Amino acid sequence: MKIIFCNSFLDPKQVDPDFEAEWSAAQEAGFECLLISFEDLQEGNLLKALKRIMPASNEAIALYRGWMLKPFEYQDLYEGLLDKNIRLLNSPQQYKHCHYLPESYKHIQDHSPESYWTSDLDMESIRETVKPFGSKSIILKDFVKSEKHHWLEACFIPDASDFEKLQEVVSNFLELRGHSLNEGLVFREFIDLEALAKHSKSGMPLSREYRIFFLKNEAIQSYNYWEEGDYEDRLVNLDFAQELAQSIESNFFSMDIAKSQAGQWIIMELGDGQVSGLPDDADPAAFYKTLIKKLDN
Ligand SMILES: Nc1ncnc2c1ncn2[C@@H]1O[C@H](COP(=O)(O)OP(=O)(O)O)[C@@H](O)[C@H]1O
Ligand SMILES: [Mg+2]
Structure with a gap:
């Protein structure tokens, strides 16, 4: 059984230092540990990203353990590995299903804060999106991540009908997420x-x-x-x-x-x-x- 980790940017033959403990533990447990380059994958250079991975003689199942990937990056990784006879345990659809909140929301909604989302970042559209909350407190995240460590500035909105505050938190959030923004905004009832x-x-x-x-x-x-x-x-x-x-x-x-x-x-x-x-x-x-x-x- 194989596990794919990201290599260190500075020392490509080594695992990313943040995953050292997992790498050792996985090897110890009996996994065959392999390295890809996260940076090359992000740059769309799939051949280079996977150059350290030898094709398997029989189709092998593998797990990835590493940094979050955008669904299209995961798809690239999945297909690049398949070309080497290695199949990741989750298909690209399965990856996206749990990675993007709106994808799996229908399965969890009875046990999860009420949520609405929009990919349109126009303030009018955002105002419409949060209307069902009335004046409830809400939190903001994108399809994947929040800015929870900037709780008051970029996550928590005390009153969804307070347009000025909404605008301020959204704007802080968008600035903090920058290019890392995943797809759109999700608003959730604060519990x-x-x-x-x-x-x-x-x-x-x-x-x-x-x-x-x-x-x-x-x-x-x-x-x-x-x-x-x-x-x-x-x-x-x-x-x-x-x-x-x-x-x-x-x-x-x-x-x-x-x-x-x-x-x-x-x-x-x-x-x-x-x-x-x-x-x-x-x-x-x-x-x-x-x-x-x-x-x-
Ligand atoms: N609807 C909510 N009500 C109350 N607390 C929340 C709510 N959503 C998030 N939080 C708090 O904020 C944290 C971060 O939210 P989460 O959705 O897990 O974002 P991230 O993906 O950034 O971890 C949660 O672990 C929880 O403590
Ligand atoms: Mg979380």
Whole structure:
């Protein structure tokens, strides 16, 4: 079983330093670890990006573990690897399904904050998009990421009907995201979550959130999402997440869940498992051991 990591920009024969611990843990667990160049992939130079990958003699299944890719970049990677007889565990459609919130929203909406989105960045269109919220508090993100570490300036909007504030937060958000903006804007009802702490740097309210990884729709690992704060009980009752996961169209994905003050579990977001970070709380050795065991079955 193969895992594809990104190489170091400065030392292309080495793994990206941010993934060193995962690389070692994956090797230790018995994965064959391979390197691609993230920068070449982003520049559209697929041949160069994959030059360190030897074609497999029989079709092999592989996982990618690395930086987030735009869906078209993932598609390039997927096709480039297929030319080498290597098939990534998630198809490009499956990747996009969990990477873009609007793609999987229909499966999670009964357990997730009410959300509306637009790809039209015109303020009038944005005003229309948030109308259903009335004067509720909302948060803003793009199809993939928020600017949660700029909580008050670029994420949280106290009153969706306050057009001036909306405009200000959107404008800060767009400036911060710059070229990294994913597709469009998503607005979500703000839910009061069970409090854990306030982030020591950004002041963002931290709540009891967990990240669960699913392989073939089965929960394989769950982690405390934040490093800070006292989680008390680590164990989450996974039944609701497990049940919902059956409808998700992906072989490997993450699900972030949180508990509302009203006592309900809600789904914060899904992510493709190949580009979801391991929380600081996670033990990479255990993660990769579990992964290879389940993949071998
Ligand atoms: N609708 C919401 N209600 C309350 N808190 C939220 C809401 N959406 C996001 N948050 C908080 O902001 C954080 C970041 O949101 P998230 O959607 O996970 O964006 P990112 O992809 O940037 O991690 C969450 O982990 C949660 O703490
Ligand atoms: Mg998140």
